[in-house]
Amino acid sequence: MLRRSLPRAFQSTALVRVSLVFKQLEGSNPLTVKDKPVGSWSDEFLKPPVSKEMTEKYGRYAKYSDPALCSVDTSSEVVLNTYPQGSQEGRIEATAGVALKDYDASMWDEDFFRKYILKPKLPDELEDRARVMDYALNSALLGFVILMVRYAVLPLWYVGQPAMSMVGQMNIEAEVGELEDRECKTVVWRGKPVFVYRRSERQMNDLLSTPLSALKHPETDEARFPDHRDMAVVIAICTHLGCIPIPNEGLFGGFFCPCHGSHYDASGRIRQGPAPLNLEVPPYRWVDDKTIYLGKL
Incomplete structure (x- = not known):
């Protein structure tokens, strides 16, 4: 009795049905000529x-x-x-x-x-009216979804994003014009001051004759400024505590930080003082002799 009742009980459960994707057992007896069990993904979903x-x-x-x-x-x-x-x-x-x-x-x-x-x-005019009503209701629903995304979802995305004024300064072109020797022009890029400084011939000779062993943060001037060799482009923020250095000051004739006495040469390399690193060189390229591009290259 137990052997007979177990298969019968199993047949009444949902486990006996195989997934529709593979085979539909209850459709094995076709109702029409075209009727057949579901046997593929196209039968199931197309x-x-x-x-x-x-x-x-x-x-x-x-x-x-x-x-x-x-x-x-x-x-x-x-x-x-x-x-x-x-x-x-x-x-x-x-x-x-x-x-x-x-x-x-x-x-x-x-x-x-x-x-x-x-x-x-239905008559054609009634069917057209129903179709127009469907389009109108679907369009209204779509417009509501767009408004919800605009005023409910996007504000959550904007949290933590930079202001549009900062986005506009991510990549800029600045015209510096003709600079005289030892003349410095300041450009604001991403909220930071950037010095565009023209070195004199004497400063260039001093930089080339400086051994790397004399530098706290060894870097060659050629590696820092490979293009337009007489022009130095540095972020004017001291690497010690973030003060703005003064050009054409200090013991090495480059930049001097008045806050704690850090001395930089004309390449922006730290020579004396508490600053641990050289002045940072931003990503840049020269568009022409008078225009510089600052930002992602």
Whole structure:
């Protein structure tokens, strides 16, 4: 008795159904010639072929319906009982002897579907009106979603982002014009002062004769400024505590920080004082002899 009841109990559970993607066992008995079990991803997820016959007869909402299914007699499987209580889908019972309390009604009765849902095709003007109403409602919903994204989602994205005034200064071109020897011009880039400094011939000779062993932060002048060798471009922020140095001052004739006495040469390299590093060289390139580009290269 136990051996007989176990398979029967298993058949009544959801585990007996194989995934629709692989095989649909309950569809193994076809209702029409075209009916077949679901056996591939395309059967499961792609659209069925469009039926011109159903479209002309019932309208565009029935274009994916199979006309062969309309002639299938299902009265022997499902009937609509005559109890007045409850909804239409709840008043379905099976003729195979399954108790109504154990039956999960998941489909409309065919007679109710044919009478109240599968109605004849509407006149063209009414169908056009329904189509326009669909477009209007969908457009209103889309506009509401766009407004929600604009005023509810984007402000969360903007949190922590830089101000637009800073974004506009990420990459700039500045015209420095003709500079005399030992003349310095200041350009504001990303909220920082940048010195564009023209070195004299004597300063250039002093830089070339300075050994790397004499530098706290060894860097050659050629590596710092490979283009337009007589021009130094440095961020004018002292690497000690962030003060702004003064050009043409200090023991080495370059830049001098008055806050704590850091001395830089004409290449912006630290020579004496508490600053640990050379003045930073920003990413830049010369557009022409009078215009400099600062920012991402």
